[in-house]
Amino acid sequence: MKKNFPSILLIALATVITSCGSQGEYKVNEVYQGFKLIEKRFVKEVNAECLYFVHEKSGAHLLKIAAADPNKLFNIAFKTVPENDFGTPHILEHSVLNGSKHFPVKSPFDVLLKGSLNTFLNAMTSSDFTTYPVASMNEKDYFNLMHVYLDAVFNPVMLEDSRVLKQEGWHLELTDKEGPLVYKGVVYNEMKGAYSDPMTELYYQTGKNLFPDNTYGKESGGHPSAIPGLTQEYFKAFHKKFYHPSNSFITLYGDADLNRELQFINEQYLSHYEVSGDITEIPLQAPFSEMKVVEESYAVPAGSPVKDNTYLAMSFVTNLNTDRGTSMAFEFIANALVNHESAPLRLALQEAGIGHEVMGWFLEMQQNVFAIVVQNANPGDRDRFREVVTETLQKVVSEGFDKTMIEGLLNRTEFTLREGNTPHKGLMYTFRNQQPWIYSGDPFLGLEFEKPLAEVKKALESHMLESLVDRYLLNNPHALLLTLKPDPGLQARRDAEVEKELVALKASLSEAQLDSIINETKELMEFQQREDTPEALASIPMLEISDIPAEAEFHTVKPLKTNGLKVMHCDQFTNGIIYADYYFDLRQLPQEKIPYAALLSSLLGKMNTEHYSFGELENALNIHTGGFSSELSTFLENRSDEGMQPKMIVSAKAMADKTGKMADLLAEILFRSDYRDTLRLKAVLTRHFSNVDADIKQNGLNYARIRAASYYSQSGMFNELTGGLDYYRFLSQLVTRYDELFPEISRNLEETAALLFNRKNLVAAVTCSPAEIPVFTTELERTAADFPEGNDALQSWQLPLNQGNEALLSASKVQYVVKAYNFKMLGYDWTGKMSVLNQIISTDWLQTRIRVMGGAYGGYSSFSPAGGVYFMSYRDPNLRETLVNYDSTAVYLQNFKADEKAMTRYIIGTIARIDQPKTASQKGRTAMQYHFEKTTAGMLEQERKEILSTTAEDISGMSGMVADILAKNNFCIYGSEAKINENKDLFREVITIEKE
Secondary structure: OEOOOOOOOOOOOOOOOOEOOOOOOOOOOOEEOOEEEEEEEEEOOOOEEEEEEEEOOOOOEEEEEEEOOOOEEEEEEEEOOOOOOOOHHHHHHHHOOOOEOOOOOOOHHHHHHHHOOEEEEOOEEOOOEEEEEEEEOOHHHHHHHHHHHHHHHHOEHHHOOOHHHHHHOOEEEOOOOOOOOEEEOHHHHHHHHHOOOHHHHHHHHHHHHHOOOOHHHOOOOOOOOOHHHOOHHHHHHHHHHHOOHHHEEEEEEOOOOHHHHHHHHHHHOHHHOOOOOOOOOOOOOOOOOOOEEEEEEEEEOOOOOOOOOEEEEEEEEEEEOOOHHHHHHHHHHHHHHHHOOOOHHHHHHHHHOOOOEEEEEEEOOOEEEEEEEEEEEOHHHHHHHHHHHHHHHHHHHHHOOOHHHHHHHHHHHHHHHHHOOOOOHHHHHHHHHHHHHHHHOOOOOOOOOHHHHHHHHHHHOOOHHHHHHHHHHHOOOOEEEEEEEEEEOHHHHHHHHHHHHHHHHHHHOOHHHHHHHHHHHHHHHHHHHOOOOHHHHHOOOOOOHHHOOOOOOOOOOEEOOOOOOEEEEEEOOOOOEEEEEEEEEHHHOOHHHHHHHHHHHHHOOOOOEOOOOHHHHHHHHHHHOOEEEEEEEEEEHHHOHHHEEEEEEEEEEEEHHHHHHHHHHHHHHHHHEOOOOHHHHHHHHHHHHHHHHHHHHHOHHHHHHHHHHOOOOHHHHHHHHHHOHHHHHHHHHHHHOHHHHHHHHHHHHHHHHHHHOOOOOEEEEEEEOHHHHHHHHHHHHHHHOOOOOOOOOOOOOOOOOOOOOEEEEEOOOOEEEEEEEEHHHHOOOOOOHHHHHHHHHHHHHHHHHHHHHOOOOEEEEEEOOOOEEEEEEEOEOOOHHHHHHHHOHHHHHHOOOOOHHHHHHHHHHHHHHHOOOOOHHHHHHHHHHHHHHOOOHHHHHHHHHHHHOOOHHHHHHOHHHHHHHHHOOOEEEEEEHHHHHHOHHHOOEEEEOOOO
């Protein structure tokens, strides 16, 4: 739930949804249900009437975006201003959702997860605000969610029950006097996991050093070393100060009746409050007289190499967030200066040999921050890094940005703004508007992007961007030069220090104090294991089975008649946009080239081609299309591992009148890319590996999950070779021995491309309205006339599987524990009832055992129609104990009992996960998945019937299958050096994740 140092930064989105059109009766300065209408205007960027109210009695601010969208959203946000690193805003965000006045269950949030038709249900903490969004397409459900969330934020049980802070924040745990005293808590372990990622440390140091005198120098999520300083008294005082209606910003979006919304919010909640004068303003940080230079460390395992593992960053405090034109301009500057393939600073640092990857960030808060971050550098590069940045900025100011590049970036941004390619428009508008509204008091400021966009467009005829670079980057002493270097064994030393402190603390406690902690530990465990009473559960409003849509949503594609090409069409309204996907079957390749397919996919669009340099190619893609991408995906025909169909999907989108240029660029990339340019290939390959290296530090669960499947599954092994630890090792070898291996790398890339990209191996898919079909097929046939013919022969792979059970040793402070197998390999068949089984295991059993009692951030399961089953934990302080909890699942199921109401709740929650809204392009992708996997509408209807008819007896009847799955004992753990070494007896092999 936590969003680290940078505030939530989501790109503006337009919509084709029409306005509700029923807001005309509302008049400015009139009062409706206690709310005074302050301003009403039609905001064309969201194509809806927007009404801004202030609640007269309580002072709450409310904005209604009256779009005719059935995916209704309610959000309440509070300005929350931390004054230390305790993580109070973040822990409070967790805690208010653990029981309230009208809903006295242990966790209303979890109950809603089990049994609501929500399309979104979450909460987030940013650097200076906390926000609680919920959404649903069912009106009854929408008001239920609103009711539970409002009661949670205004009347939480945590004000009186200190066990909530102990569970969600931190507590001292001691089970007996001879045992160790340890820290436990969900957020405590979440943030330990977050700080295992060096990027989190970089964010923290950036805020701490740029903003030493205000809230942005504090960790709103909580620093692990500081979280144990939070007391119940401080916790309650923070809630009292910030969780008042006068400090709230409410957004309503969608087609719900506004009068009913206002009446409910007023009568149930806001009418019980008076306006508060205790409103916190965040003082601006005074500018520095000179750049601050700081060196800090981050943890890597003992014995890890330190060469090429340092982060260098230059960060600048720039404009006020309320200056939306300058804020949007800095988004362009980040791309034009750093992120574009031929951006001047990217090329200058590459030529200087500093780092393997560079990123430009624009972080929005009250005073925005622009940052230049280099990965895989060395401490000795610091001064030269500063020189290269300064020289490049001077050159940009004097010579200007490339106008064609700016034109392309403008087109790409405008396309994205107007496309609105998200099914959660209310959520996107809310996030885009939250900070500008809080900082300025103007509820429309973040919604209206046309004015700032027009300002930036003038940059093509003016020197606006260059002037901003000169003012805020080149001649701005309010800046930081940060060196973040690896320190092998640092985490082990920190852990030892914490353990030493806890040993000393325990030794200093009296017998009575020890007894007190033991009793509190026991009491908390009993509280966590206690089931909610039927009366308490009955307080949570819920739907009936009759509220669920009877039919499953199914999306289809139909073949189009073309000149010898396989083309599929998904009929969707796309507002004149063509979504094109080219599918290439990877079984054209011999299996030794499988990793090269993943590498090739990462290179497409970044290499020089016959007619374009790499920079010119990116400019052309930006000017003529709305985006280009390439990825690998595995489809399982007939929902079977034996039916694996691995594909490379090359995608682009453009307005219909740009279809011809889009087709030309796709052909240029596929057939005329140059893989023999040794310097360019080295630069892109090295950068790609740098990003994978960062990803493996940030997403340990994903790598453990992929690795676990490679022990028993051909599709799992394929995913390991193209996106797991084996792929990481493959890339590491190529980068380390690049000069020696270049001829082999280049040859393999050319051969892989030649085998894949041809007419017979192509299935083209287009998502658009019928009117756009002719232009797409015409341009595809024109460009495909020059494609090689190819052949239909597919390779038969037998991929050697990895051997379990392994530990992936990392610098992580927590574990990601995965146990997996395939039930079809044990003779079981898929049924829709397994979806309900999964809902129960995830939201009941694992949520309680792994998160609530174990202190992990999360525990989940996954059952797929192809047979794959995963048990997973996320940011978990435990290891062996989690495996024991997994293995106890079958016994839990064997004894499972639930009445009809409880089963209804599970079934509704299951359907909610399936019936998520989709955009037109997502529907097209889903339709192609159904096509390749031979999924029919009848199959989905049958599964829905099985879900809706699931009984408690069905669930307990599947305990034997779950027991058989878990008995295979296939597991992979990504985790900390200390925990893995402590449990070495569990593993066949311990693998340290490090570069060659």
